[in-house]
Amino acid sequence: MGLTIPDNARILRNLLMGAQFQQDHLVHFYHLHALDWVDVVSALKADPKATATLADNVSDAPFGGVTYFKGVQNRLKTFVDSGQLGLLSNAYWGHPAYKMPPEANLMAAAHYLEALRMQAKSMRMHAIFGGKNPHLQTVIAGGITCVKDMLSPDRLAEFLYTWKEMQDFITKVYLPDVLAVASFYKDWAAIGGTANFHAWGEFPETANEPESLYMPRGVIFKRNLAGVKMAEESKVTEHIHHAWYKGSRFKHPYDGETNPVNPKRAGKRPYSWFKAPRYEGEPCEVGPLARCLVAYAKGHKDIKANTDYVLGKLGVDTSALFSTLGRTAARCIETVAIGARMESWFLELIGNIKKGNTATFTPYEMPDKARGVGLNDVPRGSLGHWINIEDKKIENYQLVVPSTWNLGPRDEKGKLGPVEEALIGTPIADPKRPLEVLRTVHSFDPCVACGVHVIDPDSNEVYKFKVR
Amino acid sequence: MENGLFDRLEQKGISRRDFMKFCGYITATLGLSAAYVPRVAEVFAAGKQRPAVIWLHMAECTGCSEALLRSMYPWIDELVLEILAIEYHETIMAAAGRQAEEQLEYALNKYKGKFICVVEGAIPTKDRGIYGRVGKHTMLELGKKVTKEALATITIGNCSSFGGVQAAKPNPTNAKSIDDALGIKSVKIAGCPPNPVNFVGTVVNYLLLGKLPATDSYGRPLFAYSKTVHDQCPRRSHYEAGEFVTQFGSEEAAKGWCLYEMGCKGPETYNNCPIVKFNDGTSWPVEAGHPCIGCSEPNFWDQMAPFYEQK
Numbered sequence: 001m002g003l004t005i006p007d008n009a010r011i012l013r014n015l016l017m018g019a020q021f022q023q024d025h026l027v028h029f030y031h032l033h034a035l036d037w038v039d040v041v042s043a044l045k046a047d048p049k050a051t052a053t054l055a056d057n058v059s060d061a062p063f064g065g066v067t068y069f070k071g072v073q074n075r076l077k078t079f080v081d082s083g084q085l086g087l088l089s090n091a092y093w094g095h096p097a098y099k100m101p102p103e104a105n106l107m108a109a110a111h112y113l114e115a116l117r118m119q120a121k122s123m124r125m126h127a128i129f130g131g132k133n134p135h136l137q138t139v140i141a142g143g144i145t146c147v148k149d150m151l152s153p154d155r156l157a158e159f160l161y162t163w164k165e166m167q168d169f170i171t172k173v174y175l176p177d178v179l180a181v182a183s184f185y186k187d188w189a190a191i192g193g194t195a196n197f198h199a200w201g202e203f204p205e206t207a208n209e210p211e212s213l214y215m216p217r218g219v220i221f222k223r224n225l226a227g228v229k230m231a232e233e234s235k236v237t238e239h240i241h242h243a244w245y246k247g248s249r250f251k252h253p254y255d256g257e258t259n260p261v262n263p264k265r266a267g268k269r270p271y272s273w274f275k276a277p278r279y280e281g282e283p284c285e286v287g288p289l290a291r292c293l294v295a296y297a298k299g300h301k302d303i304k305a306n307t308d309y310v311l312g313k314l315g316v317d318t319s320a321l322f323s324t325l326g327r328t329a330a331r332c333i334e335t336v337a338i339g340a341r342m343e344s345w346f347l348e349l350i351g352n353i354k355k356g357n358t359a360t361f362t363p364y365e366m367p368d369k370a371r372g373v374g375l376n377d378v379p380r381g382s383l384g385h386w387i388n389i390e391d392k393k394i395e396n397y398q399l400v401v402p403s404t405w406n407l408g409p410r411d412e413k414g415k416l417g418p419v420e421e422a423l424i425g426t427p428i429a430d431p432k433r434p435l436e437v438l439r440t441v442h443s444f445d446p447c448v449a450c451g452v453h454v455i456d457p458d459s460n461e462v463y464k465f466k467v468r
Numbered sequence: 469m470e471n472g473l474f475d476r477l478e479q480k481g482i483s484r485r486d487f488m489k490f491c492g493y494i495t496a497t498l499g500l501s502a503a504y505v506p507r508v509a510e511v512f513a514a515g516k517q518r519p520a521v522i523w524l525h526m527a528e529c530t531g532c533s534e535a536l537l538r539s540m541y542p543w544i545d546e547l548v549l550e551i552l553a554i555e556y557h558e559t560i561m562a563a564a565g566r567q568a569e570e571q572l573e574y575a576l577n578k579y580k581g582k583f584i585c586v587v588e589g590a591i592p593t594k595d596r597g598i599y600g601r602v603g604k605h606t607m608l609e610l611g612k613k614v615t616k617e618a619l620a621t622i623t624i625g626n627c628s629s630f631g632g633v634q635a636a637k638p639n640p641t642n643a644k645s646i647d648d649a650l651g652i653k654s655v656k657i658a659g660c661p662p663n664p665v666n667f668v669g670t671v672v673n674y675l676l677l678g679k680l681p682a683t684d685s686y687g688r689p690l691f692a693y694s695k696t697v698h699d700q701c702p703r704r705s706h707y708e709a710g711e712f713v714t715q716f717g718s719e720e721a722a723k724g725w726c727l728y729e730m731g732c733k734g735p736e737t738y739n740n741c742p743i744v745k746f747n748d749g750t751s752w753p754v755e756a757g758h759p760c761i762g763c764s765e766p767n768f769w770d771q772m773a774p775f776y777e778q779k
């Protein structure tokens with residue numbers, strides 16, 4: 001439609017998306033991934049004093065001390081003694097792949113609980129300019145609807161102070177925790193890597209895209225950072241050879257179709273509801289690691305500084321990034337950078353309002369016939385929308401979303417999807433309790449219940465796992 | 469109220485003031501008089517056995533679970549550690565795979581006839597439910613098996629309550645609401661996603677009065693869904709005065725005039741958004757300048773569209 005949204009709308013969208021990255025990544029690390037590394041049951045055996053000392057050494061958390069950790073431990077004990085283990089029931093507690101001492105486990109369990117509250121609080125940022133979270137509503141074609149809130153000083157202040165509290169948590173608790181946990185699992189810096197990386201990029205800082213994107217757009221093949229190149233929407237295809245759909249083998253999303261077939265009548269070949277997205281015919285990992293690698297390869301100041309800091313702290317080099325641990329670290333690295341950047345966007349917004357620039361919406365006419373593409377990077381990775389409009393109505397709409405890129409199946413050439421590739425060679429101590437598989441799958445932050453098939457080459461036992 | 473309660477709460481790091489504030493909030497949401505505040509407080513003072521919950525995920529986006537994670541009165545960690553025993557919840561439980569399935573069987577046995585089943589998401593029914601599976605079961609089988617043993621079923625969100633986006637045209641998997649797919653009657657916490665306050669309110673009602681709250685003919689609790697958004701909207705006086713926003717970003721929008729002309733479905737939508745608001749009472753869509761899309765009403769995707777025009 002040839003529409004340029006006002007600067008303020010762009011900034012407010014960036015602020016909402018920035019808050020989304022902060023919250024999503026925090027929840028991922030503490031609530032969807034940490035228990036793959038942290039044995040909560042072992043935390044019951046920890047000495048609160050030793051825990052307090054450890055916590056003081058590794059982090060600047062605004063909470064801590066012997067009484068605090070004693071309190072958390074008591075709370076966990078009461079919970080376990082109640083005999084109703086609820087969400088902690090029947091997990092892999094005591095598994096030999098857990099390597100952290102009880103003190104570190106207690107510290108992490110305490111921060112798990114703190115992070116639960118912090119993430120909930122932080123989403124007041126979304127309510128302020130989005131109306132509510134989840135499913136904020138104010139982002140519309142042409143701009144954003146929250147002009148009244150943007151012009152309310154108390155709303156702006158509320159946003160700023162909530163942001164500050166969240167960013168504090170990220171730098172003083174989340175980052176130190178990632179480093180602390182990683183220090184016990186350095187062997188995971190050589191497990192779970194993939195080869196190709198794709199990012200559409202996110203956070204336009206002017207009306208020019210992709211040039212002004214704070215997290216840049218790009219593609220990297222075969223781990224060759226020096227060869228990073230621009231990503232173009234025309235080079236994306238989706239393949240259905242091994243998926244439960246009918247139609248031609250692959251299509252560009254503009255022409256995409258989604259016609260499911262009954263899995264019972266589809267034969268043995270298809271094994272997934274995901275299509276297999278490809279860039280120039282190649283599978284690509286998307287998400288925090290892909291974004292950080294693209295940014296790093298392009299010499300991005302903040303991402304480079306943060307990445308080098310983390311690598312230095314762990315005493316590893318850039319090759320360690322191509323791994324399960326690298327993926328989990330990259331998520332934190334970009335959270336720190338994006339979170340910090342939000343302050344400058346906020347100040348730019350205030351500057352505009354001061355100058356009397358209060359525009360938030362550009363009016364438009366719905367065209368009779370049009371095509372359009374929207375390319376973004378959301379917390380889980382590259383997100384593309386392709387739309388055809390006929391008679392002022394949507395004629396076709398296709399999305400290629402992050403979890404499809406990462407979890408998609410093989411294509412007609414037999415090339416594996418990124419998660420499939422990452423799982424090859426994963427050491428598994430006990431095939432009946434495949435904790436190690438969870439680590440790698442969860443490190444991608446999958447957004448669906450997914451089916452994983454694992455074959456143990458030694459015993460030739462085939463196990464089927466549901467990873468959630 | 470006994471003092472021991474506050475000692476126990478303090479051990480959990482909850483101050484007396486915070487706690488009473490929260491109880492007042494929930495009591496007000498439920499529409500009970502202030503005299504109930506101490507009784508609500510007792511409910512949350514964690515008796516010996518916490519009520520067991522089995523939470524099922526059908527065809528959905530997990531937005532309702534995410535909404536629950538934003539619960540601040542009580543805090544989500546209190547809900548999962550001290551108030552409820554959430555025995556099965558695919559997103560946040562620590563167990564995975566076979567261990568998760570075992571846990572479901574275990575909980576079904578242990579709490580047979582005594583647990584609350586919460587369902588998020590619609591059920592695909594085409595080709596005997598083959599388009600939605602969890603582990604070995606279709607969602608259809610799973611839903612039947614679990615709700616049959618439940619004391620009561622609460623459907624959270626528009627998908628489980630009314631079919632939601634899954635059941636919107638063209639509905640390729642013939643997805644249906646839980647009631648329609650399974651032939652049961654559930655209490656419906658409608659919304660996309662709903663305010664977690666209304667879920668908590670329903671649970672409190674159950675713990676406090678020993679029964680689920682009174683509902684409207686669709687099964688939505690009256691304490692939350694008995695009035696239209698329009699009737700509770702702070703912009704109502706602008707509606708009466710004929711002061712309407714006709715373009716986003718306009719002077720009228722900055723003044724907070726009525727969004728009826730922008731397509732607001734507040735007049736047809738039953739919910740308490742304007743009163744309780746979302747995320748610690750921070751805001752709700754109309755306050756942030758966006759017309760209500762009617763997300764707590766049956767079939768709202770088809771019924772309420774187009775969202776930005778009055779029909």
Ligand code: SF4
Nearest residue numbers: 698701726727732734
């Ligand atoms: S904004 Fe919507 S709900 Fe509020 S008064 Fe206007 S029409 Fe009614």
